[in-house]
Amino acid sequence: MQDNQKIKEYDALVIGAGIAGGEAALNLANLGNKVLLIDKDLTVGGKMIMLSKVFPTLDCSACITTPKVSEIARHSNITVLTSTEASDIIQKDDGTFEALITTQPRYVVVEDCTGCQLCEEACPVNVEDEYQYGLAGRKAAFIPFSIASPRAAAIDIENCTLCGACERACPTHCIDFTQTEEKYTISCKTVVAATGFQLFDPTLIPRYGFGRFKNVITSMQMERQLAPTRPFNTVLRPSDGKMPDNIAYILCTGSRDKTVGTPICSQVCCMYSTKQAQLLMGALPMADITLYYLHIRAFGKGFNEFYAQAQSMGVEFVKGKVAKITEKEDGNLILRYEDINTGKVTETEHDMVVLSVGILPNEGITGLFTNRKLELDPFNYVSQSSPLESPAMTTVDGVFVAGTASGPMDIPDSILSAGAASSEAANYIRKVSQNKVTV
């Protein structure tokens, strides 16, 4: 839903429409506040909408996300803008804010697009699909994925040959190559930063061979392989399309590792790897799955039972530090690791390796503010100025943080954090409206 663009005054600006931003926007909207929810991506839903199932309940992630996303899209108090970012945010003396909003052209009039995919069919181009993390292709005229919201096409202008086939094929004439970047200023009473996280880039650990060895993939690539909107017909090795039968996971890839600049735990990798191992045992009943770990951190509700369940299903957990991966001619991979319990250096062969990549901060958020300093914590997440009193408070009065923008956390914690941010934000809106704020 991208209407209502004429209203330039909002109660709240929520930056980032992942599960945390979406939840915060819904809470604020349900309290009667006008919310502008923006995301730089073509769709709302963040990482969660891309996941297969979620630990520890193994509920289908898309099934949980889709109703929430459509509630957001239909809510009369929420304006959603995708391909959109905020900048030059100024706080005024009365505690309210002004922000510059920039929307990139999609070259499709979203309101008129029926999602029929005829443009996709007509488009001759094939490029790597970023929503499948490069495992398969997509067209230059494309709908990001079937449960994207809005479920509307977009033109990837960087890869477009300007052949015009999509425009000729579109039955509603909603493709518009004359669209340009739009910029305008909005005012709002509060800002919620829900800009989420990025994934660790495993090429920074060259000894694991990611990018060189085709069968070394990331956990997000495996997440896509296990999702209903998967890139392949089933789980396959990228090197040759073989169904793998002996898969290794390397936990803590880019977490708790000072040498790559991420000394902290990513909080979710142990459990998402345990989840994927269980899902793989269902998808590939004959496969052996081994998790190489340093410590298993099963700290949340139901996590230890979930870990025990994986063990009882036959998932092998090896306390081992992987030193190096080498590739054999047939694409199989030799893992050289130190068995931490025995101290022995051992080598094992697997036909696929999944790197359980860690979570990193999205540092850009701090540069969006002009006359206030949104401080970061020592690990470059948005600093929580008073984590015990109110975990949503930041170093700027009236700006609140939700979800993984404040540190690594799982979905339930992101939702809780969004609840805290939205109630603080609603309170601040009330105070600003009653002229009770001076900054």
Add this chain to the structure above:
Amino acid sequence: MSNGNKKTVLILKEKRQVPQKVKDNLKYFVKIKKEILKALKDKKMTVPELSEVINKPKDEILYYLMSLLKYGFVEVDGIDDMDEYFYYKLKDNG
């Protein structure tokens, strides 16, 4: 969205050059798509078999084959005796 009678792509075409690498990418895709579909015309094949016939690396074949699967040109037709590689065939689009 028609701008008068003129297709909007023509308006953008007056201002924007298509980079050579985009043209090359399209050329390559058209070629490999043709080769894969031709190879599958007579019989179903696995990724390694297609790789041998077309003389392209297996990972590349998989990438393009999976794109063609998504676009509805090919479909799965069983698995080999070792339960390792799937067979793919042309999709019967009526």
